[in-house]
Amino acid sequence: MIKRTTLADIAKAANVSMMTVSRAINNKPGLSDDLRQRILDLVDEMGYRPNTFARGLATQQTTTVGLVVPDNTNPFFAQIARGVEDAAFENLYSIFLVNTNEDAARETAALETLWQKGIDGVILCSSRQSEEALEYQVQRFPAIVLVNRELKEPHANLITINVNDQRSAQRVLQHFLDLDRKQIAYIGGPINSFSNQRRLEGYKTGLRFAEIPFDPQLVESTQPTTEGGREAAAVLLQRRPDVNAIFAYNDLVAVGAMQVCQEFGKKVPEDVAIIGVDDIPLATIIRPQLTTMHVALTNIGRLAMRALIDIITGEGGSAAFQIEPELFIRDSA
């Protein structure tokens, strides 16, 4: 392994003090242009790269942030992560990736580890922490961006980014009604999920709007996976064979539901119309292509990263972004 070139090496070679070299590489004033150039040339020649850890120790800034997601394998979070990473790369930040496996304890442990690293901030997706636990985290980290989660109290170092789930659900209901479907089912995600609750609210509001009474028999909860969608749809179709529209918690669930419908001999969209949420790549791979509420996931990631940088640099904070999804009408509804 090659020994690292350090500031001291450059200083010695240039016959100046370390501070002068530091000023040169950080583009700070206080030295003549030709000396600066001479140093920069030397830096280039000797292949010097500042040690970010050492710099972090001295400045208390690490240009490193944490990204905490339930599962980077889930296309939803994979897309967000991609956006975060892209924006981070552009701004010369690095990201620590951690999976929580939807487990609050592991999430806590992950945040603990990240905090030890002295990172500048965290992007926390779909946090399962309690309100109090989250308050604590907001206090200890310099900057936090919450994706898919809200916090009652505002904080100067906190920004939240949420999809407008309620409006989203209402839009889906409206489309079903435009299609003259009245037996509309909702296959929701985990009951304790915040976005699930908000979507359910939107679903109910949409029904009220159309003066259709809410029928608990048309609502199922399940895991946010294809398999979950299959199970819930099977239960649902057995209980209510008259269902002619399904609003699914997300695209994975929608795809599972779609398959079960077909296996039950129902045509999609003729007999049962199906709409999902997220617009993951699978939505256009599957046949019939899935009508879904498109959420600009990588954009959310980019936005999250930029928001985080804004807090860190003191240009932002205490904001709450609402992302408005858009209905992408394809073949399933």
Next chain:
Amino acid sequence: MIKRTTLADIAKAANVSMMTVSRAINNKPGLSDDLRQRILDLVDEMGYRPNTFARGLATQQTTTVGLVVPDNTNPFFAQIARGVEDAAFENLYSIFLVNTNEDAARETAALETLWQKGIDGVILCSSRQSEEALEYQVQRFPAIVLVNRELKEPHANLITINVNDQRSAQRVLQHFLDLDRKQIAYIGGPINSFSNQRRLEGYKTGLRFAEIPFDPQLVESTQPTTEGGREAAAVLLQRRPDVNAIFAYNDLVAVGAMQVCQEFGKKVPEDVAIIGVDDIPLATIIRPQLTTMHVALTNIGRLAMRALIDIITGEGGSAAFQIEPELFIRDSA
């Protein structure tokens, strides 16, 4: 933001030297059991957590590694990343995630940034670096694990993990022949991809084995995406409508090809049998379910991380793992 508790704070509170506290928390010998316990209690009480950056500076070890992938959104890499992260978490390592976007220049930049962080090692997936560039990286980083890429020269701090592409391809061919299919096409990935070349070799070997002459008209190259699969399959089916089996570079390509076959009025698997590689989640979501060479992707990730730790701790190095995929026969062949 709460001020961090430091070693010095604990030392003062316990009325001992910092070194004693350091020994206590690092479980090193040289102090009495009750003093150690007293310090540990204090650490707990005051909520002290060592600053890993500072520790890294002092020990030249950061318990942090880099994970470089072309695109974390691609299920193939997402799965590997998941395995890496899991194993890292278990061993108290943290990972920096970087996407290269299949771009050699961005890959180089990413490695540069990672190197600045003074990380302990890198896991490099599907590297696009030239042989020389890679040699250079192997020299500068303390430890490297190469996934999906080989290097001619062995190095003490290098471990490679590769799927046995050649054997894999031969197994696919054999299955097609068992099914009595003779017009076997290969839709390959990017021409400069190493695994593509090896799979093509295996394809040819399989043909030779069955005494079927190699026909370049049955081979297409494309991007490793569903869209790529669609395009290549369309070209192929127009050129050779007699094709009755397709070996696809990966599952994404296979799915694209499958759809185009169906759109051409060919039934899968009756008219055209299709086999992919990787066994990503999509393979079981799609209908008909995809027959594919199953690769234990998260296991590769775990293996990679453990191998890296072995190099770092000096227990390994200079190894080359071959992963043997297994044919998962489902509905498409």
Next chain:
DNA sequence: TCAAACTGAGTTAGCGCTAACGTAACCAGC
């Protein structure tokens, strides 16, 4: 009984870098 060997600490130095202050040289202005 006394030197050698161990125990349980403390002290010093330094990882690579930067903030904050110090200082010599130069220049303008009255």
Next chain:
DNA sequence: GCTGGTTACGTTAGCGCTAACTCAGTTTGA
């Protein structure tokens, strides 16, 4: 000619931690 303000650097100290050395007191063994 001297004050006061720049300019262009150097010096000092310290971020939080640990490796390596030091040292006083205790134990061991012949």
